[in-house]
Amino acid sequence: MTEQEARRRAEEQRAAHRVPVGWRATAAQQRWIELPHGPPGEPAPVRDLLAWVVRFAEGIVWAELAVSDATGEVVRVERSR
DSSP: OOHHHHHHHHHHHTGGGTOOTTOEEEEEEEEEEEEEOSSTTSOOOEEEEEEEEEEEEETTEEEEEEEETTTOOEEEEEEOO
């Protein structure tokens, strides 16, 4: 997947992950991320996954959507506090 494809996938899925319409994509970076492989909130082994991390921001607040390089699916969402 290219950076442009990752940005497009993140744009398509932003509403489903409650990223406000007014926020713009400010960065996209391909990196390895760790994802827990088990029930949420419980200790679990992690797996490494190659993903594009696309950051949406408005001022100092942001949300990052991690898009799987293999499937194009959003696999993790992180937000500023």
